[in-house]
Amino acid sequence: MTRVYNFSAGPAVLPEPVLERARDEMLDWNGTGMSVMEMSHRGKAFVSIAERAEQDLRDLMRVPENYRVLFLQGGASAQFAAIPMNLLGERRRADYVNTGAWSKKAIAEARKYAEVNVVASSEADGFTSIPPFETWQRDPQAAYLHYTPNETIGGLEFPWIPDSGDVPLVADMSSTILSRPVDVSRFGLLYAGAQKNIGPAGLTLVIVRDDLVGHATPQVPSVLDYRVQAEAGSMSNTPPTYGWYLAGLVFQWLKAQGGLEAMETLNRRKAQKLYNAIDNSAFYSNPVEPSARSLMNVPFTLADPELDGLFLKEAEQAGLVNLKGHRSVGGMRASLYNAMPEAGVDALVEFMADFEQRKA
């Protein structure tokens, strides 16, 4: 068995020790004589797995007491609908920031339920910068302010948290959660699909402040009603138990790595190595304004797009896979989530230098 360096944007690489443990426990978890997949979600064994996962996440992110942590299904895309359905309450208006492909999807879905006010957009410059906060045209009556701290496709990341005052701040953290510490108390609601930094696809994390729970429209599907799920400990219906278990293993692994402070140090070093390689070359380039570059998703293009296919083919032969950029951006994209080892980035940088020398 040869493992590759997998730069996929998601579903994405998972920590090898997590996969090894999942493998070893596949037919018998902790002497129960069954797989975690086979356990009743209401049984003692699974409840202990679920509770530990939540506690470890709370420890890692220092989630304040007055926030609920929900383990749901449907992906961030389901939350694009659930958020307005749960948070609008009597108001009909919500503020959204548009910094890329995922912002746009969130906006399009919210328009089914709310009058969406786009407070700022960087579409004019191809989503390569973040609109300065002082230019945002905010609505003081908005039910909430939504933004996307990290745009997985454009490779754009907020280095700061917007100050939304009394308006609850809502963030799609799918591709940045757990990559570094974040002050949860600045947010009304955080959410993330699991398939980047948490675990397998099919699990969605929602961290929501107590006072925002309980205002859903009667038409919200029960499984997406934060009050229903919060009161049931995310078990109003059968939760994605195996994903929850794997997320718990990832949380344990993160703690063993030194927590989110240690991950930030590592992630900054990994990203810096790749951006340096790009910036110090006349062959590779990244269009994003340096202060807004993502630590997690690094798109880059080759000076000659005719070489894209060869680059991908040779990279794959070198064990560096899933580097093809999103079709809307072109070129390459290397996603450097927590589970991507620094050695993977080193190997990529080395390959890029070698390729440039031979082909540029």
Next chain:
Amino acid sequence: MTRVYNFSAGPAVLPEPVLERARDEMLDWNGTGMSVMEMSHRGKAFVSIAERAEQDLRDLMRVPENYRVLFLQGGASAQFAAIPMNLLGERRRADYVNTGAWSKKAIAEARKYAEVNVVASSEADGFTSIPPFETWQRDPQAAYLHYTPNETIGGLEFPWIPDSGDVPLVADMSSTILSRPVDVSRFGLLYAGAQKNIGPAGLTLVIVRDDLVGHATPQVPSVLDYRVQAEAGSMSNTPPTYGWYLAGLVFQWLKAQGGLEAMETLNRRKAQKLYNAIDNSAFYSNPVEPSARSLMNVPFTLADPELDGLFLKEAEQAGLVNLKGHRSVGGMRASLYNAMPEAGVDALVEFMADFEQRKA
């Protein structure tokens, strides 16, 4: 490692060869150097897994060409909302049959979106029988007729398929799907949470006739819009890839067992052994009308409920676990899904006889 006989109602026992293969492929699927969990859902490897799974399911169930198969998230409970949101169209009314706990949940959720007409109910007799078809008060203008072919909690199963004429028939098959052949062409839509006979929790199967796709209310969350998901091959957002893969392994296993005809023969034999043991005893009893007894979920009570705790404790010591009945019914429940080996039923029957002899 000692595997137990796990009679959980769901999440439930999976075929051991499926778990063994998942274990062996955990860090490296088919020489790709990565886990299925780590694969991009749009990559060649996962697409091949997804397509094979769908084809195997179509083969097993003989799904006609004019039906879409969707691999979704949210469980059957999400479908309780998605069905009226997708199928009502211009009509506001839907027919529902009430034969137990899961029927009631489907009805409660549908009432958020539709005028629900309960065409028949067996609540008066404690859900121990199926209301005869000729007594059903159907609405010829209903958008669809919904029923629950197998009630997981009450242990009640329809031995026949209602003839709903021109009104599309919709069935929650969560706990009966794949247990025996079914004529899909009789239905407008079938759906099932995976965690009983398909795979792990977090995957939901929807099989829907083409002409019923495309009529959703504008307020349906996109991830639950059948048209959106059908057009995107169930990938309008990231699907639960690992669950999809495991479902595919289960489908392969079912084919190797001889398909659904073979499963029906085995399942009838397993259930008959347990019902015989109950009926031939003055100590155990099952309240369900014999013609409507479930092949999958067999609730039974002890003549002396004081002995329930001891029964469960001794059963567990004998490697027979998760036999506790649902709190609404009491007593015991043995779920006999496809993956429960006949030897597990034999062991249970033997234990029951021994317990009765010692304690009755």
